[in-house]
Amino acid sequence: MARHNPIAGRNPISGHGAFWLNEPTDYTQHGKLPRETPAAPRPAVPGPLSITAATLDPELLDLPWHVALEDWQARNLAALPRGLSRHIVRFARLGNTVIAVKETTEHVARHEYHMLRKLRRLDAPCVEPLAVVTGRTAADGTPLAPALVTRHLKYSLPYRALFSQKLRRETLTRLIDAQALLLVRLHLVGFYWGDVSLSNTLFRRDAEAFAAYLVDAETGELYPELSAGQREYDLEIAQVNIAGELMDLMEAGLIEDAVDPVATSEQILDAYRGLWAELTRQDKLDVGERWRIDERIRRLNGLGFDVEEISLLATPDGTQLVLQPKVVDAGHHQRRLLRLTGLDVEERQARRLLNDIDAFRARRHPEADEDLAAALWVEEIFQRITRAIPKDLQGKLEPAQIVHEVLEHRWYISERRGANVPLAETVASYVENVLRHRRDEAAIMLDPPAAGLTDPPDRD
Structure with a gap:
């Protein structure tokens, strides 16, 4: 059996770069090397594979790009809940992180890659693009679809994974409010989405609400400024798509019977227009x-x-x-909390934690200035809570969300008892009665049969 050189050459990366895997070379000809049979050969990639990335992670080269995405083996996959998509999408392990791989056309992949890069430079809430993979070919020479690679947004979930037995109306309202805020933020930077939907969005818990992130930008375009007509058309698309998604949930029995899909989808219109008017009037x-x-x-x-x-x-x-x-x-509260404490969290989480810092300062350290009080709060409150969480439960929620929920839990049980409950007792109660029963939103589920195809239950 011939020995193949899997990486024949590469060009240096500057800003963007491309790596090529050229045609395999048979080094056993003319007596150059003795023939040998490796114990466990890895299939060679028979085509000129090209990976375009701002910063290439070499471990991308170890993924089975010579295999169609739908046929990737469980050992390459990370079993996370997936949303609905018109494309084949899989989550894969890349070192200690998780990536999302989507098969599409080369034009769409490159357009979406560059659009996501532009949005991130504008600090818009969206997933991080990592690479475009083209020139994929199966072992028998059959061309395979190009792929877009993005980094999985940790602690995020598609909307279909945010239900327990049924999606509650209150949870649905919070999702739509988050979607409206996302759309406002995108429109403010001149981004026309063109395919607004819950399916094209990822949601992360943000205190008592959700934060929404754009996950599919293939139909989007950036302009210096959007016209009222462009914004209204995005809203019309959002209303129609959300109504259809809610009807699908209702037909599957995954939504409360009291929810009217059409009336609920119209909530995004009021939420968006009210926020847009407040920001621009x-x-x-x-x-x-x-x-x-x-x-x-x-x-x-x-x-x-x-x-x-x-x-x-x-x-x-x-x-x-x-x-x-x-x-x-x-990001007003995010930036203030980051400056005071170094904690980088979601906006509503930041506002909740800042309120607790102010109360902590007034109650415990009235003589301290804001910076000192914030530093003391991190040590005496934030770190005490996060260090008290058992290791096997630390992946349930991100630390800022846990601290927020502990503070809310303390208020709840103190009101019920009619007396202030010590922090240590509060944390113990929260861990046993709340956190232990929550879904692990950070961990990769390793059950191969699941392969990310099911949506695990959740408590909202």
Whole structure:
């Protein structure tokens, strides 16, 4: 049997790079090397495989690109719940991380790869693109579809995995609110989605709500600014797609009977338009009402958005001012918490933890400045809680979500008891009565038959 050189050459990576696996070379000809039979040969890749990536992880080369994605073996796969997709999608292990691999056309793969890179540079909530793989060929020479590789968003779930026995109406409302906020954020940076749906979104727990991330950008385009017509068309697509998805859930018995799919899908219209108006509308105020400027900024900050600049124009008669804030982006509380503590969490989680820092400072360290109080809170509250979680339960939820839920649990049991419950007792109660019964949202389930094809149960 001939020995093959699987990597014949590579070009250096600068920004983007491509690696090629060339045609195998038979080094046994002309007596160059003795023939030998390896104990466990790995099938050679018979085509000029090309991997385009900003930074290539060499372990990508070890994946079976010469096999159609739907035929990948369980040893390569990570069994995570998958959403609905028009393409073949699989989760695979890549070192200590998990990636999503989607088979599609080369044009679509490259377009989506570059679009996701642009969105991440704009700090838009979306998955991270890793590579485009083209030139795939089966062992018999049959061409295989190109693939887009993205990094799996840790602790995220498709909407179909966010139910226990049935998807509750309250949970559904929170998902749609998160979808509306995602759409507003994308529209603010000039992104027209073109295929808005719950299926094309991943959700992460964010305190009592959810944070939504775009996971499919193949139909999207970036513009300097979207017209009202483009935004409304995205909304129309969202309403139609969400209604269809809810009808599918209802037919499968996975949604409460009281839910009206069409009426529920219309909630995204109200949620989106209300938020968009708050972020972009002009206010007229009397010259003596300048306090309303600070009020508007605080209201926008409360929604999680920072204001880059304020435009004030006097009316022709000089009796009124026209106020137009320029919103930068969501993440006001995230950025403040990160500056104070170094913790990088979701927006609502950050707001909840900042509130606890303020209460902690007033109660325990009133003499301390904000920075010192935050550092003490991390040591005395955040780290005490996270270190008290048993190792076998630490993958259930991300640490910030656990801390949020412990604080909520403390309020609940203290109110029920009529007295303040110590933190250690609260954590013990939360671990045994709440966390132990939650689904592990970080771990990779290793049961090969599952292969990511089923949605495990959840408690909302």
